[in-house]
Amino acid sequence: MFKELNPLLHSELRLAIMSVLLSVESADFVFLREQTGATAGNLSVQLDKLQKAGYITIEKGFKGKMPRTTCCITDEGIAAFEEYVAALRSYLGKRV
Amino acid sequence: MFKELNPLLHSELRLAIMSVLLSVESADFVFLREQTGATAGNLSVQLDKLQKAGYITIEKGFKGKMPRTTCCITDEGIAAFEEYVAALRSYLGKRV
DNA sequence: TAAAGTAGTTTATTTTATAAACCAAATTTT
């Protein structure tokens, strides 16, 4: 009847992160913080979880002298997102 | 950018409960347990939360000698559900 | 009448989300 909702994606902030990354191919920490409105601490934790799941990649480098963290969604992440949306449909019926 | 997801509805089981109640007008405890696959304990707790939020009504009576708990969605519950779906769209883009 | 089943509730445990505190380096102010 109802499909299971991937608990890693069924989180407001992680869903927002994935949503941003789906639309931009690459986003840095500050951009993600602005777009999602999250606190830096929360963002840091959730990015880590997404990376550990293999849904995003995180690269740390420098822009000039300042640290810069760049995130990209992976193919696996895209697939997981699509599956999450498909699962959601089983709850929302024709509404979506 | 992203709309807030009502935390009361952003829960797999509570969303499933609401989804069932939207489609049937009235459902008893056992039916909800079967449809959602939830344990009785979890279902009991989540029904309570939905009732306290005013999203469903719960009536307790008897079917013969056995207790029977009947649940209905309220207008407020329907409205909250619709709003939740609208908020979800901001995360899912054209996918829904 | 003892065992098993039904319909749930309550309580305890584990997970999760979030915020607060912190750190290191860079920049700005005095």
Place this chain on the structure above:
DNA sequence: AAAATTTGGTTTATAAAATAAACTACTTTA
């Protein structure tokens, strides 16, 4: 050139949630 502030984060602590396990009360069946 110190001192204070800002930037870009991470780590740790706390609050909230989900879930399971244990329990209650009653009924049915053997």
